[in-house]
Amino acid sequence: MARTEILNERKEAERILAGGDAGARASDALPLLARYFRQALGLTPRETEGRLGEFMAARCPGYSPVRYGGMIESLARKGAARPLRELDGIGVTAGEMASISSLPGESHRRLLFTMLCHAKLYDALSEKNGGWVNVPARDLFREARVPVRRREERYLYLNDLGAASLISFAKRVDNLNVRVTFAERGGTPAVWVGDFRELGYEYMAATGDRGIARCARCGRPFRKSGNRSKYCAECRAAARRDLERARKAASRKDVRK
């Protein structure tokens, strides 16, 4: 899971340590685990190093303590610096939803909703944030499920949102961060977003789009391909594997009888 998608880092660390998927490379999880060991478990840097080494030895085939030693040491030292993020979700108010609905295009609305969620997430983590979104445009568009043919199209979308005064831009000419101008502090949530993996679909679900369902396995929203769709793409494959395993186990059992 990308860092921007994790709302509760403590839970995520515990999930990984319990044997959950750590991403493409086990070493990608090390920064999070180092912070978890230092902050949640109160371990010393030396103890954290040991735990990170054990994790790598268990989860990374061909792990070499010599190669990763410097990295692990540095992560263990810095692990106390940034507090663990522990949020259950963010609430979007009716006023914010109304601002988003004012946009004419569905893609624009999904994108703006995604940006609003990130802005509110950062606002929840830092009082000084003031609606700024520090997520690369590529990730925003992916999470919003807004496909573009060319890279430039992304910036034209953002220009549209700027023209509608719903976002503003950073002053520096090479800074691509944007600020959501209509984010409200406080207020009663009309929509609760507890999962940042598919913010575009979250918006569609929140606006009553019947083509969106929640995965029966992981809770992630997904676009239904038929009325019987139960799982998101990842879980569908996993569920199929589980079924296959069960079927083979049953047939082995039959043979043994």
Add this chain to the structure above:
Amino acid sequence: MVGGFASRRYVYKLRASRIRRAGWEVSLSPSEARGNGELIALSESQLMRLIDGLNGVRADPARVAAVRGRIRELRLLEDEAYAAPGLAALYSEMDGMLFRGDYVCVVADSVRDYRRLAARGFRLNGREYGRLLGTPSGVKRGTVVFASAALLPELRRLLDNGRDLSKRLVPAKLEAYYALACSASVPVSMPRGVAVVRDCVTRFRADEIVLDDTGGGQPRMRLERGREVELDDSDGYGMAMPSLMERWGREIGAGYLLPGCVIRNSFCKGAVFPVDFREFAAEHGVSEFKDVWGDTRRVEDTELVLTESMLKLWDSYPSMEAYLSCCERNGYSFAITKASPETLEDVREMNYQFLQSYDFTDAQIGGLVAPTVSWIRGVLSGDWRMAVLFARGTRMGERGAFLDGSFSSAVMAEPRMMGDPFVRGQIGAMLRKRIDAAKTGVLDVPGNYSLVSGDPYSLCQSMFGLEVTGLLGPGQVYSRYWADRGVARIASYRAPMTCHNNIRVLEVASGGELDRFYRYMTTPTVFNSWDTCADAMNGFDKDGDCVINTPLPLLVGSTAPLPAIVCVQRKAPMRIPTERDLAESNVMSFGNAVGKVTNRITSMYEVRARFPEGSRERRVLDYRIMCGQLYQQNEIDKTKGIEARDMPASWHSRAAAMAGRPRDRALDLRILVDRKPYFMQYVYPSERAKWREYVDNGRAKCLMQFRRPLRDLLAAKGRTPEEESFADRFLAGLPLGVAPCTVNRICWEVERELDGEELAPAGAFDHSLMASGAGYTPDQLEAVAAAYADYRLEHDSYAQRAREENADEWERRAHAYMTREAFRRRCEAACPDGDALCDAILDLCYARGHASKQFAWDMCGETFVRNLLRRNGGRIRYPVRDDGGDIEFRGMRFSVAEGVVDPEAFCGWPGGIGDGEEGWGDPFGENGDLE
């Protein structure tokens, strides 16, 4: 330079932090170290020989070659059951012969850890190790040599070589003198008579610019006309009888009378040139001379004359005999680190330091760039002959074609290999690198690189007590190469250089007595004893320094005669150095900042180009550029423990300039050098990444804010105030300077000519050309595929590590070499029959199409070449220099020669077609050692 003839040893290279993490006690086998990237290859040196001597072992190149030969034979066997254990045993034997466990390089990635290691040592495989020494170039990269504690006292005694230990010295200098024993060198026979004489010092008057920062504030610069100058004309060089140079030439395998060479011995470093000083003495009626100790020596009994500047601690010995007897007792011998070539090259490359101080017109830049662009276009055309010349160099055919497991050998055996995607990829990558280099001013000019000598005629006069006149007058040099070509004037450059005052235009003198006296010095450049060349060219000495000489009229005609710059130097504190002083001197040299100062000066040229001729800004920048030489010297001085000043921060830091005196602030900010010039993106990949990110983000931001492309916005007239502000801020914030300085303009010209050019397309390629036709088992393929998976993992992880650690070219090549070795062994263990391995790897990497072809060539390159040779009856074709030839490349003409070799005798290892171990994929080049 001819070099790299020393053989290799494997040693451990460990990081200080890694030793700390292991609790100062490491357990590591050579094979584990190889897998961890903690084993490196070093050239043989005096220190290695001393360690071998203490251990009672003797390096035996013949035995190493024999083992390699047996490995080659086994790999040709088809009986794998017999070959596999044999190969393992032979590799183990080779490790035993080449691995030196008593010598460990430690990378001081943390000063704290290094201090702990230097003070208390560490344990490796149960043995104690302690700090031995740091070489100047090694310490700059943070690497210090440790040795087994069991040998340490004896090694230190040997390194001291019986010197007078009560002499007060500069610790950093003593450390550098010890480090002379680490230079890659080949021992040579003892001369028949050695003498050390006083340096030849001349005095004359000349105009010089004196820079002095010993007072407060910014450096004082004054032009002193007719200043009394004292020149040590023999600084770092000596003379050898031609008979000795001929003998040494034979002994190092060069096979010619060496026109010059660089030697080492205990505390001895410098160049030696062949001069018949006995003939000189006879002509002047001299038969004896006084050595530096005042002892009388007979000319007839002397074959090698060293100068006091060569024998660094001569005054720590009572006499020559005492020194030589210490050397003999302690196992030292004279050794050669590099030798001047028999003939010089005709074309040489400039670099940005040499070109940046010129003001060229656009037409002149076009003319300067044209020859380089022309031959690069030739290689881009896909002509295999050009590709071979490009890959192998223009002198490749001089001693016949050297074949190894490289793609260029494959092309020589079969030109259709030009269609191989790997070959095309390699040539493409090399071309991209070369084109990028051309953008930084690496441009071909007629010229050559030659060893510097003082005037040995002056040295002869000085040593024999005659009046010193020399044979050359002020402004003259002797260079046989240029004299033979009738060149009257050359421009001479020496790196590092910073300003135009460092370039010298010299008159080439020849004829009569000059040709006779210097007749054996066919390739060095002999400088006169009567001008300020040495000061001007950033203070060169003659202990192996080289210059680049070119007669190119554009450069000769554009070089202004300017006075030399001399910097008032501070004296380094002297003491009787303790081990702690020496270890601390290493710390002072870690990460030396000379390069940073040099880069700031280069940036000043870019800033200078923003202002008109004669402006105040230009004048101040000219002054600062000249001061650059002083600050370079200061950085070097700091490593010797001298308290020297840094370049003023207000010259390069915006914050410091803002905080400066109000009356200076505006000017300081206008001429601030806080970014590198545009062309530097081709030197520093990080700068290129920064540039691209800034421009990409600027484009994106322009679309976001104004819904129009940046290019249109910048070119548009009648912009809105917001657009105007955006354009101004975008240009002001560019991470690289884009003012039209000379090298930026060269860069843009090369970009205009070559950007977007690709290697010409080739037809379909059939990889079965390289196949052996032998079978392999599925198990073997699986094992090779597993090795390949690990190889990829290793490459990927190293690529990331190298980026993070900013590994230099040497380290990357060394790592590639060691990885290749390790995986070759693994593949050979899985599939001992070389032909079967070749076919398995071909199927894995070519037929399936996804696996890396680099892996295939790393593992089986020589088998591919052998198979190509088998198919065409051993026939190879290669370009050789031929003035009537039809191939024009880098201003020279070539034709294609043919030869026939025995494919079965070829394996890339010594004993094949090549001439020794250096040829086979050796990544270390001529500077493979730490020194």
